[in-house]
Amino acid sequence: EDQDAEVEGRAYMAKLNKEMGQLSNKQVKAAWAYESNITEYNKVLKLNVSLETAKVVKERWLSTIQFPWQSFKDEDLRRQFQKMSILGTAALPDDKYEKLENTITTMTSIYAEAKLCPHGETNNTDCQLSLDPDISEKLSKSRNPDELKHYWVEWRNATGRKCRQLYTEYVTLMNEAAKLNNFTDAAEYWVHDFETKDFEKQVQKLWNEIEPLYMQLHAYVRGRLNEKYGDEMVPKQGAIPAHLLGNMWSQTWGNIYDFTAPFQGKQQIDVTEAMKQQNYTPEKMFKLSDEFFTSLNLSAMPELFWKNSIIERPKGRELVCHASAWDFYDGEDFRIKECTVVSMEELYTVHHEMGHIQYYLQYKDQPNVYKEGANSGFHEAVGDTIALSVSTPKHMRKIGLLDPQSEDDPQADINFLFLTALEKIAFLPFGYLMDVWRWGVFKGTIEPKNYNCQWWNLRWRYQGIEPPVHRSEEDFDPGAKYHIVGDTPYIRYFVSFIIQFQFHRALCEKAGQFDPQNPTSKPLHQCDIYQSTEAGNALGAMLKMGSSKPWPDAMEALTGQRKMDASALMQYFSPLYEWLKEENKRTGETIGWRTHPQQKR
Numbered sequence: 001e002d003q004d005a006e007v008e009g010r011a012y013m014a015k016l017n018k019e020m021g022q023l024s025n026k027q028v029k030a031a032w033a034y035e036s037n038i039t040e041y042n043k044v045l046k047l048n049v050s051l052e053t054a055k056v057v058k059e060r061w062l063s064t065i066q067f068p069w070q071s072f073k074d075e076d077l078r079r080q081f082q083k084m085s086i087l088g089t090a091a092l093p094d095d096k097y098e099k100l101e102n103t104i105t106t107m108t109s110i111y112a113e114a115k116l117c118p119h120g121e122t123n124n125t126d127c128q129l130s131l132d133p134d135i136s137e138k139l140s141k142s143r144n145p146d147e148l149k150h151y152w153v154e155w156r157n158a159t160g161r162k163c164r165q166l167y168t169e170y171v172t173l174m175n176e177a178a179k180l181n182n183f184t185d186a187a188e189y190w191v192h193d194f195e196t197k198d199f200e201k202q203v204q205k206l207w208n209e210i211e212p213l214y215m216q217l218h219a220y221v222r223g224r225l226n227e228k229y230g231d232e233m234v235p236k237q238g239a240i241p242a243h244l245l246g247n248m249w250s251q252t253w254g255n256i257y258d259f260t261a262p263f264q265g266k267q268q269i270d271v272t273e274a275m276k277q278q279n280y281t282p283e284k285m286f287k288l289s290d291e292f293f294t295s296l297n298l299s300a301m302p303e304l305f306w307k308n309s310i311i312e313r314p315k316g317r318e319l320v321c322h323a324s325a326w327d328f329y330d331g332e333d334f335r336i337k338e339c340t341v342v343s344m345e346e347l348y349t350v351h352h353e354m355g356h357i358q359y360y361l362q363y364k365d366q367p368n369v370y371k372e373g374a375n376s377g378f379h380e381a382v383g384d385t386i387a388l389s390v391s392t393p394k395h396m397r398k399i400g401l402l403d404p405q406s407e408d409d410p411q412a413d414i415n416f417l418f419l420t421a422l423e424k425i426a427f428l429p430f431g432y433l434m435d436v437w438r439w440g441v442f443k444g445t446i447e448p449k450n451y452n453c454q455w456w457n458l459r460w461r462y463q464g465i466e467p468p469v470h471r472s473e474e475d476f477d478p479g480a481k482y483h484i485v486g487d488t489p490y491i492r493y494f495v496s497f498i499i500q501f502q503f504h505r506a507l508c509e510k511a512g513q514f515d516p517q518n519p520t521s522k523p524l525h526q527c528d529i530y531q532s533t534e535a536g537n538a539l540g541a542m543l544k545m546g547s548s549k550p551w552p553d554a555m556e557a558l559t560g561q562r563k564m565d566a567s568a569l570m571q572y573f574s575p576l577y578e579w580l581k582e583e584n585k586r587t588g589e590t591i592g593w594r595t596h597p598q599q600k601r
C-alpha cells in the first residue's frame with residue numbers, strides 16, 4: 001500500500017499547491033490593501049482574512065501530516081511534503097494567532113505613521129515630517145550635529161520607545177508558535193529556513209573573514225569625521241557617534257561620501273544631481289531597471305505590474321513606505337510599493353525591488369510551495385547583483401549619467417570602490433548583528449530588562465558606533481528599525497551581501513568581463529554584464545528553480561560553488577583594501593575603537 005499512498009500523495013499535493021496559491025492570493029490582496037492604505041477598516045479586513053486563512057491552512061496541515069511522506073520514493077514529492085509539514089504561526093490557537101497578528105500590525109502602523117517636528121522650531125504645531133522622504137533626507141544631507149541628533153533621538157522616541165511592551169508580547173507568542181512546530185524557539189524556526197546545519201557558525205566565520213576590511217574602512221571614515229566635526233565630537237580612537245553616518249540606522253554610509261572620499265575634486269560619481277538635471281522620474285528609474293533585465297534576455301515587467309504598482313508616495317493617506325515587492329501567487333499579478341525619491345541611493349533600491357519581481361517571474365510556473373528564493377538571501381541578492389553592474393562608472397557613462405570623457409584614472413577608481421564600500425562593507429556588521437540580537441532575544445539570553453543595553457553592546461562591538469545621547473531601558477532602539485517591528489528576518493541581507501559578489505563574479509565570467517585565471521586583467525569591480533545574454537540565461541536558469549532544490553544546488557548551477565564564500569567580495573574590494581591599509585598607516589590612524597561606550601552626559 002506504500003505505492004498507493006505515494007500515488008495518492010502526488011494527487012493530494014498537486015491539489016494542495018493549487019489551493020494554497022489561491023489562499024495566498026487572497027491573503028496578499030488583503031495585506032496589500034492595508035499596507036498601501038492604513039485605515040481601521042483595511043486593518044480589520046486584513047486581520048479577518050489572516051484568521052480565516054490560518055484556519056484552512058491548519059486543517060490542510062492535519063491531512064498533510066497523515067501521509068507517510070518520509071518513505072515516498074520520489075525525492076521531489078518528499079521535498080514538497082517536507083516543506084508543507086511546517087505549519088508556522090498558524091499552529092497557535094486562534095486567540096493567540098489573532099493577538100500575534102494584531103501586535104505586529106500595531107507595531108508596523110506606529111512605525112509607518114510616525115511624524116516628527118522640525119528641528120529648531122519652537123511652536124510644535126506642524127509636526128508632519130515622515131521618515132520617507134523628509135527625515136531620511138535630513139539624515140542624509142544635514143551636516144549639523146545638533147539637527148542630526150534631534151531627528152535621531154525623536155525618531156526613536158516616536159517608534160521604538162512606543163513598541164517596547166508590544167515587542168515583549170510578540171517574542172512570547174513567536175516562541176510559543178515555534179514550540180508548536182517542534183522548534184526550541186523562534187531563532188531555530190527562522191534559521192531552519194536556510195536548511196544549513198551550523199548556519200550561525202558559517203555566518204560568524206564569514207564576518208570574521210571580512211572584519212579586517214571593515215576595521216580599515218571604519219578607521220579611515222572616523223578620520224574624515226574627526227576632521228569635519230573635531231576631537232570632542234569624534235574622538236580619534238573611539239567609536240563613531242551613530243547620527244553622523246548619513247543614515248538613520250548607520251547601516252550604510254554612502255550619503256557621507258562627499259566629504260569622506262579619498263581623492264577630493266575628482267569627477268562626481270554620485271549621479272543624483274545628473275538624474276535631477278535630466279528630469280528623472282520614479283517611472284523613468286523603473287523603466288531603466290526593466291531595460292537592464294530585458295537586455296540580459298530576462299523577463300520584462302508585465303502590463304499588470306505597471307498598472308498595479310505604487311511607485312510614488314500617494315497623497316492624503318497613511319501607508320507603509322518601506323519599499324517592498326509583492327507576489328500575488330497567481331502567475332500574473334506582481335507589484336512593487338515604493339515611496340520613490342529621485343536619487344542614486346534610491347536607484348539602487350529600485351533595482352533591489354525589481355530583482356525580487358524578476359525572481360517571481362522566473363519561478364512563476366513552479367508548484368506554489370517552491371515559489372520562494374533558494375533561500376531568503378538569494379531573493380535579496382538578485383537586484384543587488386544587477387546593481388553592481390549598473391553602478392560602475394562605465395555603465396553610468398553608457399546611460400548618460402556620467403559625462404563620457406570622464407577620466408578613468410586609478411584615483412577615480414579608488415573613489416568608486418570607496419563609494420561601493422560605504423554601501424556594502426559598512427552594511428555587513430549591521431546585517432549580521434540584527435539577528436544576533438534577535439536570536440538572543442528568542443533564545444532568552446537577551447532578556448527584556450536588557451533589550452537596549454545588549455543592542456548597544458552589539459552595535460559597539462560589531463559596528464564600532466555609539467549613541468549620540470545616553471540610552472536607557474526606557475528606550476527600545478531596535479524597534480526604530482522597520483524589520484524588527486515588521487517581523488521580518490534580517491540575516492538574509494547579510495547572506496545577500498556575501499553571495500551577490502559570488503553571483504557577480506560568475507556572471508562577469510560568463511559575460512567575458514572577468515578571467516579567474518588572470519583576475520586583475522579585467523578587475524571585478526569594473527565589470528558590467530549589461531546586454532550579456534550568456535550571463536542572463538545563466539541567472540535565469542538559477543532563478544527558475546525557486547526553492548525546488550536545496551540552495552547549494554542553485555548556487556552551484558550559477559557559480560560552480562556549493563558554499564557561501566567571502567573570497568569574491570574580498571577580490572572585488574582588494575584594490576581598496578590595499579589603499580586603506582597604506583593610507584591608515586601613513587596617517588597613523590588607530591585601527592579599532594578602544595574606549596567603551598561612554599555614558600553620555
Ligand SMILES: C=C(C[SeH])C(=O)N1CCC[C@H]1C(=O)O
Nearest residue numbers: 251322323324325349352493
Ligand atoms: C529594500 C528593502 C526591502 Se526587502 C530592505 O529592507 N533592505 C534592502 C537592503 C537592506 C534592507 C533595509 O532597508 O534595511
Ligand SMILES: [Zn+2]
Nearest residue numbers: 352356379380
Ligand atoms: Zn529585498
